[in-house]
Structure formats: C-alpha cells, structure tokens
Amino acid sequence: MAETIDLKLHVWRQKGPSDPGKFEDYSQYAKGISTHASFLEFLDVVNERLVLANQEPIVFDHDCREGICGMCGIVINGEPHGPQKATTTCQLHMRTFRNGEELWVEPWRAAAFPVIRDLSVDRSAFDRIIQAGGYITARAGAAPDANAIPIPKRLADEAMDAATCIGCGACVAACPNASASLFMAAKIGHLNTLPQGQAERDKRTLAMVAQHEREGFGACSNHYLCEAACPKEISVQWIARMNRDLLKAAMTYKPEPQRAGGDG
Amino acid sequence: MLKAEPLPLLATGIGKKAVVAITGLVLYGFVFVHALGNLQVFLGREAIKAYRESLHSFPKALWGARAVLLVCLLTHVTLTIDIAAKARAARTTRYKVSAPIAEQGILQRYARKTMVLSGPILLVYIMFHLAHLTAGVVPGLPFKAGEVYDNLVRGFQNPMVAGLYIVANLLLGLHLYHGGVALFQTLGLRHPQWDAHTRHAAFLVTAVVTATNVIIPTTIAAGLIRQ
Numbered sequence: 131m132a133e134t135i136d137l138k139l140h141v142w143r144q145k146g147p148s149d150p151g152k153f154e155d156y157s158q159y160a161k162g163i164s165t166h167a168s169f170l171e172f173l174d175v176v177n178e179r180l181v182l183a184n185q186e187p188i189v190f191d192h193d194c195r196e197g198i199c200g201m202c203g204i205v206i207n208g209e210p211h212g213p214q215k216a217t218t219t220c221q222l223h224m225r226t227f228r229n230g231e232e233l234w235v236e237p238w239r240a241a242a243f244p245v246i247r248d249l250s251v252d253r254s255a256f257d258r259i260i261q262a263g264g265y266i267t268a269r270a271g272a273a274p275d276a277n278a279i280p281i282p283k284r285l286a287d288e289a290m291d292a293a294t295c296i297g298c299g300a301c302v303a304a305c306p307n308a309s310a311s312l313f314m315a316a317k318i319g320h321l322n323t324l325p326q327g328q329a330e331r332d333k334r335t336l337a338m339v340a341q342h343e344r345e346g347f348g349a350c351s352n353h354y355l356c357e358a359a360c361p362k363e364i365s366v367q368w369i370a371r372m373n374r375d376l377l378k379a380a381m382t383y384k385p386e387p388q389r390a391g392g393d394g
Numbered sequence: 395m396l397k398a399e400p401l402p403l404l405a406t407g408i409g410k411k412a413v414v415a416i417t418g419l420v421l422y423g424f425v426f427v428h429a430l431g432n433l434q435v436f437l438g439r440e441a442i443k444a445y446r447e448s449l450h451s452f453p454k455a456l457w458g459a460r461a462v463l464l465v466c467l468l469t470h471v472t473l474t475i476d477i478a479a480k481a482r483a484a485r486t487t488r489y490k491v492s493a494p495i496a497e498q499g500i501l502q503r504y505a506r507k508t509m510v511l512s513g514p515i516l517l518v519y520i521m522f523h524l525a526h527l528t529a530g531v532v533p534g535l536p537f538k539a540g541e542v543y544d545n546l547v548r549g550f551q552n553p554m555v556a557g558l559y560i561v562a563n564l565l566l567g568l569h570l571y572h573g574g575v576a577l578f579q580t581l582g583l584r585h586p587q588w589d590a591h592t593r594h595a596a597f598l599v600t601a602v603v604t605a606t607n608v609i610i611p612t613t614i615a616a617g618l619i620r621q
Contacts, residue, residue: 370580
C-alpha cells in the first residue's frame with residue numbers, strides 16, 4: 131500500500147448561515163497525504179496549506195478525536211462519517227481511500243441543523259430535545275450502592291446499547307426526511323428501559339417527541355439509512371420501541387395535578 | 395423555542411404515521427379479500443355473478459364498507475401528503491453524491507424507494523378501476539351493470555387496459571410489501587423474535603394478492619378466458 135496518496139478534493143465553503151455556499155476544488159492542497167492520517171488530520175494538513183497560501187482555513191467541528199464525543203461529523207461522498215461502517219469521521223483513516231479518488235466533502239444537510247460555517251452545523255436542536263425530556267427522579271445525597279436497584283443484566287445491556295448514542299447527528303444527515311428519530315429513540319429508549327426512568331416515562335416521551343416536532347425534523351419513513359450511518363450502530367428497533375412508548379403515553383398520560391405545595 | 399408541553403398525538407409525525415399504518419391495514423385487508431373474491435372469475439360467468447349479487451343483497455353493509463374504505467383511503471392519502479411535505483421542508487438540500495448506504499435486499503430497497511411513486515400512481519389506478527368496473531363510465535369500454543364477467547373479459551381483451559392493470563398491480567405489490575413490513579415498525583409491534591415472521595407474512599399475503607391480480611388480466615388478454 132502506498133504510504134501517501136493524492137486526492138481530488140472538493141470542499142463545501144459557506145461563510146455563514148445566510149450565505150448560499152459552494153464547492154471549492156482543493157485538489158492542489160490534497161497531494162501527498164499519509165494513509166495513516168485520520169480524516170480530520172487530513173483536513174488539518176489541507177488547512178495548514180491553505181493558511182500558507184493566504185486562504186481561509188476550512189471550519190469543521192471536532193473535539194476528542196477518539197470517536198466518543200460526537201462533535202465531528204462530515205458527509206464524505208454522500209455518506210455521513212464517510213464510507214467505513216460504525217466509524218466516526220475522526221476515526222476514519224485515509225487508507226480507506228484510493229490514490230486519485232475524488233472526494234466531495236459537505237456538512238450535515240438538514241433544515242433543523244443550519245450551517246454555521248463551512249462544515250460546521252448548529253446541532254443545538256438536539257440539546258433542546260434532551261432538555262425537553264427533563265429530569266429523572268433520583269435520591270440526592272451520597273452515591274447509592276452499586277446494586278441498590280436490581281436491574282436484570284439483559285435490560286442493563288439493552289439500555290447501554292441505546293446509551294452509546296453520542297449525539298453526532300449522522301442519523302439526521304443520512305435520513306431523506308432529516309428525521310432525528312434514531313437519536314430521539316436512543317435517548318428515550320435508554321431511560322425508558324431502566325427502572326430509574328420509569329417515574330417520568332410518559333411525560334418524558336411525550337415532551338421529547340413534541341420538541342423533535344417543533345425543531346422541524348421530518349418523520350421517519352422506514353428507510354433505515356440512519357441505522358446504516360450510525361457510528362455507534364444503534365438499531366432502528368429503538369424507533370419501534372419509541373413509537374410504542376409514545377402511542378401508549380398519548381393514550382394514558384395524565385398530567386400531574388397543579389397544587390400548591392406545603393411549607394416543606 | 396423550548397416548550398415542555400406535549401403535542402396532541404395527531405400533531406406528531408409518529409401519531410400521523412400510526413394512523414397511516416392503521417388505515418393502510420384496513421385497505422390491505424380489503425385488497426386481500428377483494429383479490430380472493432375475484433378468483434371466482436375462473437369458476438365461470440355464473441359463479442362471479444352470484445358472488446356480486448350476494449354482496450349487493452346487503453346494500454347497507456355494502457355502502458357501509460364502501461364508506462369506511464373511502465374514509466380510510468382519504469385519511470391515508472391526506473396524512474401521507476402532510477408527512478411528505480414536512481419531510482421536504484426538513485431536508486431542502488441534497489448531497490452532491492448519493493451513496494447507497496443501507497444494505498438491504500433488492501426487493502425491499504426497490505419497494506421503499508418506489509413508495510412515493512407507487513402511492514400517487516395507485517390512486518389514479520383506483521379511480522380508473524372504479525370508473526371501469528364499478529361505475530362503468532370509461533369511454534370506449536362497453537359496460538353492462540351486473541354483468542361482471544362480460545365487463546371484465548371485454549375490458550381486458552384490450553391490451554392497453556390489461557397492461558395498465560398488470561403494471562398497477564405490480565406496483566401495488568411493492569407498496570403492500572413495504573407497507574406490510576413497515577406498519578409493524580410504525581406501530582411499535584416489533585421484536586427480534588417476530589421480525590422474520592412478520593416479513594414472511596407480509597411477503598406471502600402480498601404475493602397472493604399480486605399473483606391473483608396479475609393472473610386475471612393476463613389470462614384474459616392471452617385469450618385463455620373468453621366470453
């Protein structure tokens with residue numbers, strides 16, 4: 131395998147949310163790239179060369195660079211996080227690409243994820259969905275004993291499968307309807323599977339689904355491209371569970387009575 | 395922007411889709427029974443005529459069923475248009491390169507991709523089908539009220555009409571297959587233990603409906619059933 135490769139690189143440049151944006155050809159800055167570099171390191175190299183050529187570097191999101199923070203996320207040739215399954219952009223290596231391969235690099239595309247600049251999008255809609263979910267009732271004070279609440283191993287494992295969601299937004303980017311169903315389903319399912327999540331279960335499910343709607347994400351149309359794009363391989367089974375939880379909650383939920391509390 | 399109040403079920407995509415799934419299931423059931431009933435054309439002129447007359451001997455039930463089906467169809471279509479319009483607004487830009495990221499079977503892939511296409515085409519087909527064999531108002535196609543067998547045979551002897559029915563029913567097959575699998579997901583009735591069974595059941599029912607609906611116009615157009 132060649133130690134370095136040359137790429138035909140097209141990058142989406144956009145000055146701000148209201149700028150229409152366009153692709154720029156940066157092939158001249160994408161030569162002699164080490165196959166051991168990660169995709170973000172590749173963009174770092176391109177940026178250094180852009181700066182030396184007195185051009186604006188490409189803006190992209192990144193943080194931990196070890197695949198767990200959910201900050202990075204770029205669409206490479208139409209695939210969120212690039213062609214490798216179950217891999218975030220930062221963990222994608224340049225050896226995945228052939229010498230001379232053409233790359234079209236774009237931001238997540240969704241009305242609810244406006245572009246801030248270049249490849250960086252505003253994902254605060256996700257934060258508001260989480261916020262809408264609210265708190266879980268938990269005893270304050272010293273940390274409880276590890277096994278104080280009995281949880282079957284199977285349920286703990288299932289909840290963990292959902293909790294691996296890093297909130298990167300690849301599901302929205304992959305979805306033809308820009309639906310955040312997989313993200314929302316993972317977050318709702320994670321708590322709804324565990325005993326700690328039962329007290330506010332219906333309220334949380336209803337509130338998070340409502341916020342998803344208000345943010346302007348589309349509805350799921352069962353294409354399952356989200357599952358294919360998810361770097362954490364979260365299953366669309368969670369969407370089915372969320373649907374079941376929402377339908378049940380909508381039919382049975384009664385709001386808490388609003389009464390003045392005591393002096394406490 | 396942030397509000398904690400829940401929305402009414404029908405204001406959420408999940409709620410709308412649940413209604414689309416339930417109305418779809420009603421229409422699915424109708425299509426299945428309708429196809430099996432139509433098989434009586436192979437028993438001859440008298441059998442299918444007797445079948446028609448037995449249905450028409452309960453006019454209240456007949457019109458009640460028609461009303462339910464019409465309401466289901468209109469709800470199914472209206473909500474789908476609404477969901478599709480929201481989806482279009484949610485994703486306004488397409489990617490430069492479209493990549494086949496989901497690895498799915500070719501039939502399933504094709505079925506879900508053509509859902510947007512098969513829906514409107516089926517709607518037109520249903521209107522034509524009702525005009526042709528229920529109301530009998532299609533110009534150029536002779537129609538005699540109550541003479542099911544003659545109407546059917548004369549209609550399908552026209553290769554254009556038979557072709558239209560065959561193409562529309564193949565699309566209906568794809569629509570039913572995708573819908574039959576998807577409705578379990580939409581209503582949250584999935585479990586890893588049942589998944590294969592529901593998919594096989596959807597395939598089997600769809601295969602029976604599609605085969606029946608394709609065989610009838612094909613055999614007539616090929617001249618195997620005559621007046």
